[in-house]
Amino acid sequence: MLDHVVFEEPWKGIKVSAYTDQYAYDPEDNSLVFISLAGTEQAVKAISSAIIGGQTVSIMGADNSEILLDGHAATHFRVLSTKLSGGAVHQLVADSRFFGSDEPGAYLVVIPQQEDVSKVVYRQVLTHLASPLLPEWVQWICGQLKEVDRMREMEGTLRVAQVSANEATVDQLVSQGLRTGQIRLEGGGTHARFH
Known part of the structure; x- marks a missing residue:
């Protein structure tokens, strides 16, 4: 339309x-x-x-x-x-x-219709960071980024997420999640879960 x-x-x-x-x-x-x-x-x-x-x-x-x-x-x-x-x-x-940023860690990401925002942000942004991230933690990490106002969706007819995340931010969230037990490694580090 x-x-x-x-x-x-x-x-x-x-x-x-x-x-x-x-x-x-x-x-x-x-x-x-x-x-x-x-x-x-x-x-x-x-x-x-x-x-x-x-x-x-x-x-x-x-x-x-x-x-x-x-x-x-x-x-x-x-x-x-x-x-x-x-x-x-x-x-x-x-x-x-959308094409890269002068501000390190600031991204705009197009979210295709019917796709999960967290999975797209993981593929397009988080996998390019040197932070230790497991795919199983993606929902939790993105939830934490939203909570600290580092990730939010734009409005309009095109789905777009604004993500402000760098290695330091993600490392801090992962450390906090592991320390508090919100995310964890299981089976000698080969599996991950979050609660």
Whole structure:
């Protein structure tokens, strides 16, 4: 289903609109982290420029719901663009944390529909850390990351998780879990369980 995206500056006589099929935003400040745009070249470029410039856009859902979102001024975006037949343009405007981060341990991860968030975060983020992690601990580790506000899901039509985890954070959680018995090694270290 396509939603309608509008950027408007009435005092300048500007009003452009395009379509989006997927977007994700941070519910804490309504800042976009990802949006897929399609429409005329002028409209798509105006909307993506507004987002990158930290201005507000309106997304109108098929049910006539409206949400006001913007690009956070401190966010760096990457724009991927292609021209479609007939002159339309398709752009992906994505927070650069999808591609890696200047801030060590800060990631945005796309969660495919019907997949478990913890398993995707484990595959995409945690397995790349030098921390001693067993797959059986994934649900517990992700729960702990959420509890200390190091992992949370964005809102929108695209499932995205923000993860702020580095080796030190994960090592501390694993040590705490082993010490308190919330996770443990069994069978000489070949199996793991969590409670």
